Amino acid sequence: MYTLGESLVFYSSLIFSLAVSLAISVPLTGALVRLRANYNPKALQLDPEGNxxxxxxxxxxxxxxxxxxxxxxxxxxxxxxxLMPTALATVVMTIFAIAALDSRGLASHGRVDTIDTGILGAFLSSAVGMFIALPAAILTYRSIVTPYKLPFFGLMYSLRVLLTPTERRRPWILYLTPGLLATEFLRILYTMVVLRSLRILLLRNFTPFKFGIYLGIEILSVAFTCPLEVMSTKLAIQRNHATTEYNSVEQEVEDDGIEAHEYAEYSNEEEDVIGLRHEKDPYLGFLDCFKRIVDEEGWQTLYRAWWVTMLGAIVSATAAAAQFQGFS
Incomplete structure (x- = not known):
């Protein structure tokens, strides 16, 4: 049992660490999302009317x-x-972790042990977690790239700006965003099945040589995982519409009637931070997204901020090695 003083210290430290983490990570995540979402075609384009x-x-x-x-x-x-959708998602996941893993009790033994559910269990757990977190990720990415000012505590107003009338009436349509689920499942399948299998094979009996092999595999995997992350970003900000004249992701016929102010109105700049693809010319699926990114913007677009993905791979490999050494 914990005393009141110990509980206060624990939760105060937790809140402080979360606040510091958000203060550092939100601007960096915002820059990463904008860089990958920026639409900058390399050649002449045709508008929806063919001009x-x-x-x-x-x-x-x-x-x-x-x-x-x-x-x-x-x-x-x-x-x-x-900041707000990121903070809410972080708080929810932290509460879940404390409740599910009993982090305070585990911490008293010097470390927090993860649940070993096997490769299939890890994949299913990650897939369910992704399915639950996907709407929050969509709202977060859209709130980052929108040129409009969103109040920190104006939830309903923000939802009207970020979501189309169709998405507000039928929230489950977010899961039907063309290509998004396929992209996320591919990423999870690779990281939780392929990489996890190799991690167990190489690091169960840890040696520096085996760690070097696994680290190299993680780094080379960036060639596959980085394009998936770029595609997920571009697909997540693509709003879903439901008009009979066009397909399910094209522009609404009726104006939503929102009077929103842009950031540029409050500065000397007369441009948006990034360019966005016209909503009447959407990506129609996973393969269509991949092909059009390469054709319109160049294959280099798929590797925007690749070094961020590589740093994550190095950290993941190092943490896995430390975990296996701790269990040995």
Whole structure:
């Protein structure tokens, strides 16, 4: 049993660490999402009516360049777009972790042990978690890329800006966003089945040589996982519509009647941070998204901020090695 004082110290430390984590991670995540979502075709495009026009989004090629651009155009408020959905999702997942894993009791023994459910169990658990978290991820990405000012505590107003009337009437249509579920399941399948199998095979009997092999595999896997992350970002911000004249992701016929103010109205800049694909010309699925990104923006677009994915792979491999050493 814990005393009242010990509980207060634990929860105070937890709240402080979460606040510091959000203060650091939200601007960095925002820059990453914007960089990968930016639509910048390399050639002449056709509008939905078949007329040729030049659609050129901002040419930003680096992560830190995007970070500086966000601050220049939208200021500190722009850097912290997406804070509320990120904070809510973090709090919910933290409460779940404490309840499910009894983190305080485990911490008293010096470490927090993860649940070993096997490869299939890990995949199913991750798939269910992804399915539950997907709407939150969609709202977070859209709140980051929207040019409109969203109040921190104006939930209903923000939902009207971020979601189409169709999505508000039928929230489950978010799961039908063309290509999004397929992209996420592919990513989970690779990380939780392929990489997890190799991790167990190579790191169960830990040696520096085996760790080096596994680390190399994780790094090379970036060639596969980074394009999936870029595609997921582009697909998540693609809003779903339901008009009879077009397909299910095209523009609503009726105007939603929202009077929203853009960040650019409050600065000397007259441009948005990023360019977005026209909603009447959506990606129609996983393969269509991949092909059109390569054809319109170039294959390099699929590897935007690849080094962020690689850093995550290195951290994952190092943590796995430490975990297996701890169990040995």
């Amino acid at each position: 040729a026009h030049v659609h050129t989004g901002p040419i930003v090629t680096s992560f830190f360049g995007m970070l500086r651009r966000v601050y220049r155009i939208e200021g500190w408020a722009g850097l912290y777009k997406g």
